[in-house]
Amino acid sequence: xxxxxxxxxxxxxxxxxxxxxxxxxxxxxxxxxxxxxxxxxxxxxxxxxxxxxxxxxxxxxxxxxxxxxxxxxxxxxxxxxxxxxxxxxxxxxxxxxxxxxxxxxxxxxxxxxxxxxxxxxxxxxxxxxxxxxxxxxxxxxxxxxxxxxxxxxxxxxxxxxxxxxxxxxxxxxxxxxxxxxxxxxxxxxxxxxxxxxxxxxxxxxxxxxxxxxxxxxxxxxxxxxxxxxxxxxxxxxxxxxxxxxxxxxxxxxxxxxxxxxxxxxxxxxxxxxxxxxxxxxxxxxxxxxxxxxxxxxxxxxxxxxxxxxxxxxxxxxxxxxxxxxxxxxxxxxxxxxxxxxxxxxxxxxxxxxxxxxxxxxxxxxxxxxxxxxxxxxxxxxxxxxxxxxxxxxxxxxxxxxxxxxxxxxxxxxxxxxxxxxxxxxxxxxxxxxxxxxxxxxxxxxxxxxxxxxxxxxxxxxxxxxxxxxxxxxxxxxxxxxxx
Amino acid sequence: xxxxxxxxxxxxxxxxxxxxxxxxxxxxxxxxxxxxxxxxxxxxxxxxxxxxxxxxxxxxxxxxxxxxxxxxxxxxxxxxxxxxxxxxxxxxxxxxxxxxxxxxxxxxxxxxxxxxxxxxxxxxxxxxxxxxxxxxxxxxxxxxxxxxxxxxxxxxxxxxxxxxxxxxxxxxxxxxxxxxxxxxxxxxxxxxxxxxxxxxxxxxxxxxxxxxxxxxxxxxxxxxxxxxxxxxxxxxxxxxxxxxxxxxxxxxxxxxxxxxxxxxxxxxxxxxxxxxxxxxxxxxxxxxxxxxxxxxxxxxxxxxxxxxxxxxxxxxxxxxxxxxxxxxxxxxxxxxxxxxxxxxxxxxxxxxxxxxxxxxxxxxxxxxxxxxxxxxxxxxxxxxxxxxxxxxxxxxxxxxxxxxxxxxxxxxxxxxxxxxxxxxxxxxxxxxxxxxxxxxxxxxxxxxxxxxxxxxxxxxxxxxxxxxxxxxxxxxxx
Numbered sequence: 034x035x036x037x038x039x040x041x042x043x044x045x046x047x048x049x050x051x052x053x054x055x056x057x058x059x060x061x062x063x064x065x066x067x068x069x070x071x072x073x074x075x076x077x078x079x080x081x082x083x084x085x086x087x088x089x090x091x092x093x094x095x096x097x098x099x100x101x102x103x104x105x106x107x108x109x110x111x112x113x114x115x116x117x118x119x120x121x122x123x124x125x126x127x128x129x130x131x132x133x134x135x136x137x138x139x140x141x142x143x144x145x146x147x148x149x150x151x152x153x154x155x156x157x158x159x160x161x162x163x164x165x166x167x168x169x170x171x172x173x174x175x176x177x178x179x180x181x182x183x184x185x186x187x188x189x190x191x192x193x194x195x196x197x198x199x200x201x202x203x204x205x206x207x208x209x210x211x212x213x214x215x216x217x218x219x220x221x222x223x224x225x226x227x228x229x230x231x232x233x234x235x236x237x238x239x240x241x242x243x244x245x246x247x248x249x250x251x252x253x254x255x256x257x258x259x260x261x262x263x264x265x266x267x268x269x270x271x272x273x274x275x276x277x278x279x280x281x282x283x284x285x286x287x288x289x290x291x292x293x294x295x296x297x298x299x300x301x302x303x304x305x306x307x308x309x310x311x312x313x314x315x316x317x318x319x320x321x322x323x324x325x326x327x328x329x330x331x332x333x334x335x336x337x338x339x340x341x342x343x344x345x346x347x348x349x350x351x352x353x354x355x356x357x358x359x360x361x362x363x364x365x366x367x368x369x370x371x372x373x374x375x376x377x378x379x380x381x382x383x384x385x386x387x388x389x390x391x392x393x394x395x396x397x398x399x400x401x402x403x404x405x406x407x408x409x410x411x412x413x414x415x416x417x418x419x420x421x422x423x424x425x426x427x428x429x430x431x432x433x434x435x436x437x438x439x440x441x442x443x444x445x446x447x448x449x450x451x452x453x454x455x456x457x458x459x460x461x462x463x464x465x466x467x468x469x470x471x472x473x474x475x476x477x478x479x480x481x482x483x484x485x486x487x488x489x490x491x492x493x494x495x496x497x498x499x500x501x502x503x504x505x506x507x508x509x510x511x512x513x514x515x516x
Numbered sequence: 517x518x519x520x521x522x523x524x525x526x527x528x529x530x531x532x533x534x535x536x537x538x539x540x541x542x543x544x545x546x547x548x549x550x551x552x553x554x555x556x557x558x559x560x561x562x563x564x565x566x567x568x569x570x571x572x573x574x575x576x577x578x579x580x581x582x583x584x585x586x587x588x589x590x591x592x593x594x595x596x597x598x599x600x601x602x603x604x605x606x607x608x609x610x611x612x613x614x615x616x617x618x619x620x621x622x623x624x625x626x627x628x629x630x631x632x633x634x635x636x637x638x639x640x641x642x643x644x645x646x647x648x649x650x651x652x653x654x655x656x657x658x659x660x661x662x663x664x665x666x667x668x669x670x671x672x673x674x675x676x677x678x679x680x681x682x683x684x685x686x687x688x689x690x691x692x693x694x695x696x697x698x699x700x701x702x703x704x705x706x707x708x709x710x711x712x713x714x715x716x717x718x719x720x721x722x723x724x725x726x727x728x729x730x731x732x733x734x735x736x737x738x739x740x741x742x743x744x745x746x747x748x749x750x751x752x753x754x755x756x757x758x759x760x761x762x763x764x765x766x767x768x769x770x771x772x773x774x775x776x777x778x779x780x781x782x783x784x785x786x787x788x789x790x791x792x793x794x795x796x797x798x799x800x801x802x803x804x805x806x807x808x809x810x811x812x813x814x815x816x817x818x819x820x821x822x823x824x825x826x827x828x829x830x831x832x833x834x835x836x837x838x839x840x841x842x843x844x845x846x847x848x849x850x851x852x853x854x855x856x857x858x859x860x861x862x863x864x865x866x867x868x869x870x871x872x873x874x875x876x877x878x879x880x881x882x883x884x885x886x887x888x889x890x891x892x893x894x895x896x897x898x899x900x901x902x903x904x905x906x907x908x909x910x911x912x913x914x915x916x917x918x919x920x921x922x923x924x925x926x927x928x929x930x931x932x933x934x935x936x937x938x939x940x941x942x943x944x945x946x947x948x949x950x951x952x953x954x955x956x957x958x959x960x961x962x963x964x965x966x967x968x969x970x971x972x973x974x975x976x977x978x979x980x981x982x983x984x985x986x987x988x989x990x991x992x993x994x
Contacts, residue, residue: 053957057950064946071936071983078935105934217932226929293694293926304929426929434931438918445911481900 051123059117070104121207135200141183141192143457154473162460165470168497169458191458199451205444212437219430227425231256240425253279259421261308272308274421307422312370314354318414346384353378372417381406453477545593553586576620581675583613588672591664598887603661614648633701637681644674646709666716669873680859682767696923707912714905715973718966724895730815736878737800740871744793757785762860780845780854795828826875833868902969910948940979947972
C-alpha cells in the first residue's frame, strides 16, 4: 500500500472514530454489554460452585472464554470504554475550536450577509440613529443587560449578550466524563482492596488483598476495642472499632470508626465491615459461694487459664469453654461460634492437692454440677472474645472521580439551564433615506420562548422611542470594533 | 343541553388553548363523587372519634386514598366529557389528598427520626407524594390538565398497595444510616418521577401525532399480555397458581431456606389465568392478523376482543382476591396446609390492577380520541415538554448516581462495584444520554424522540422494579 492510500485510510478511520454516530453506537454497545453482565452470573462475586450449578460445563467454558462471566473486566469491555473515551476526545477536539472562537472572539458587529440571513430580526423606523440607539440602550439597561457600543465615531451599533460561557457547556460535561474515567483507570491499575480481621489488642501491618496476595503496610494498625450496639428489638444499630495507627512503634492517630465513617491514613481507608464472635471466652464473672459456709461469697473475674484465689487455700480457673454446647454421641461439640448455649469448665484447686472439675451451664443452671467442690458457682456475666472485620481500600483516583462528578453537575446545569443569547442593534437607512433600527437576536436554545421574549423587547423599544426625547451624548464605554 | 366546544388557536408561541363551555346539568359526576367521598370519610370517622386517635398515619393515609380516588374519578370524568369544572374539583381533591399524604409522610418521618425511604412501604409513600406534587405542578405550570388521568390512578394504586405491606417503623441497619443515602434516594425519586412525566408526555405526543388508535391497541395488549405471561408463569402442574405463603402472626413471608420462600398453590387459578392470558392475547393476535393480511375490517373485532379481555381480566382479579385473601392451601414444598394472604402477593396484584388500569386508559382513547386531541397541548409543545422533562431528569439521574457512589464509597470503600442496580442505573443514564445526543446534535424530533423517551422509561421501570425482584444485588434493602 502506498503512503497516499494508507493516509486516506487513516483519515477514514479517524473520521469514523470521531463521528457522533460512532459515539451513539458505542453507547448502545456499552449498554448491551452492561445488561449482559447483570444477567449472567459474574465471576468475582459468585462462588465457582454456584456457577457450576447454574451452567453446564461446556457453556461455562465458552462463557469464560468470551469473558462473559466477568464482563466488566474483560478486554472487550475495556476496549469499548477506551473507544468511547477516544470518540469523546476526538469529537470534542474537532468541535472545540469553533466553540472557543465563539467564546473568545464574539461576533460584535453583524455584516450585511449576516443581517440578511439571521432568522430573528426586526426593523423599527426611527428619526435619528443616535436617538434610536440610546432608546435601545436604556431598555436593555433597565432589563439588567449591559449594552456594548461597537464601531467608530458616528457609526455606532450595539452588541448585547449574556451567558457566553454556555457555549462551552458540552465540553465541560465531556471533560468531566473523561476525568471520571481517568479516576477509574487510576484506581483500576494502582488501587487495591483488602480485608483484615483483628481481635482486641491485636495489631498488624499485613492485609489480605481481594486477589489473594498480601499487602504490607508502611505502618501498623491496632484494634483497641470494638463493639456492637443493638436496637431494643435486637437488630444491630451500630458497630464501632477503636483503631490506633502506629509508626515505628509510636502512636500517630487514634479514631473510633463505624459503618459510614472510616479511618483515613496515608490515602488508605479502613472501613468497619463486620463484627463477630471468635467463639472464645474473654472474661467470666462468677459468684462463688462456699459450700460449708453459705454466708461466705466471693465475686471472681476469670480470664482464660489464669487462676484466681477464692480464699487462702483455694484457687479457681477456666479450663474449657464451649460457646454453643451439644453432645453428639459421646463427644462435646459446639453448634456455632455464638454463645447460644455456653458451657464452662472450671478447675478448683486446693493447696492440699485436691482438684475438682465443675461444669457450668448459664442457660440451664440446674444442669450445673459442682460435685463435692468446696464452692458452688453462679455465672454473673460472660463476655465473649470478638473480632472486628475491616475493609481496607486504596483508591488514589477517587478524587478525580468526585471532581468529575461535581464538574459534570455544573456542566449539565450549564447545558440545560444557561442560554447564550445575543442581540445586535444597528441603525440602517434604505435607499429613500428612511432611517430604521435593525435589531437582530440569536439564542443557543429554547428558541420558541426566546421568540416571545424578542417580541416583548421590540415592544419595549418602540414604547421607549415614542415616550422619550433623545440626549445626544456618546457614552464613554464605547469600544472600537476589531478588524 | 349539549357541550359546546370552542377552540382558540393562537398565542405567540402557537400554543393551542382549548376552552370548553359546559352547561350546569353536567354536574352529576361531581355530586356523585362528593357524596361517595363524604360517605367514605364519615363512616370510619365515627368509630375513630370513639376510639380517640384521629391523626394516626393509617387514618391520614385513608383520607388521602379517598381524595386521590375522588380526584381520579373526576380526572377520568374530565377526559370523558371535557367538563371544565371537573378539573377544578379534581385539582382541589388532589390538593387535599396531597396535604394528607404530606402529613402521613411527615408523621412517619417524625416517629422514625429519619426520612421515609427505608423500605418499600415508605418508598411508595414518598413516590405517591412526589407523583401528586408533580401532577399539581405540571397542571399549573404547563396547563396539561389531563395529566391527572394518568397519574392519579397510579397514586391510588400506590396507596392501595401500601395497605398490603408491612408498615411498622423498622430501625435502620448501620449501612443505611447516612445523609448521603437520603440525598441519593431523594434524587432518584425526583429523577424517576421526571422520567415518568416524560413518558406520559410522550404518550400524549403519540396521540397528537396521529398514531393510529389500533397501534395503541396493539401496544396496550402487548403490555397487558406480558404482565399476564408473568403471572401465568406461576402455573402449577396441578392447574393451580403458586403464590407465597404468609405468616399471619408475624406479618411476613415464610422462608424455608435463605431466599427461598414457601409457596402454596391456589387450586384452579392457574387455568383461570391461562384463560385470561389467552383472552388478552386475542386482540393482539387479531391486530397482527389484520395488519399482516391487510384486512382493515378485522380491526373493530380486535377492539371487541379487547373489551372481552378486559371483562375476563376483571373476573381473574375477583377470583384471585377471593381466593388469596385468606384460606389454607397445600404446598408443593412441604406437607400440610399453609395460610396465604393478599399481602403475600403484592406484585401479582399490582400487575393485575395496573393492566386493568392500562386497558381502561386505552378504552378512554378509543371512545374519546377526538375530545382528547382537543384537550391536549399541540404536538409541537408536547415535543418540547418531553425534551424539557428529560432535561430535568438527566441531571437528577447523574447526581443520583454520583451521590449513590459517594455513599457506597463511605460505607464499603468502593464507589463502583458493577452490582446489577448500579449497572442498570448506568444503562438508564446511557439511554437518556443517547436521546439527548440524538436530539441536540442530530436534530431528532417528533415520533422517534417520543419513542426514545418511552423506551427510556421502560428501562427506568426495569431498574426500579425488575432489578429488585429479578436480579440479586447490594440494593436488597427495599
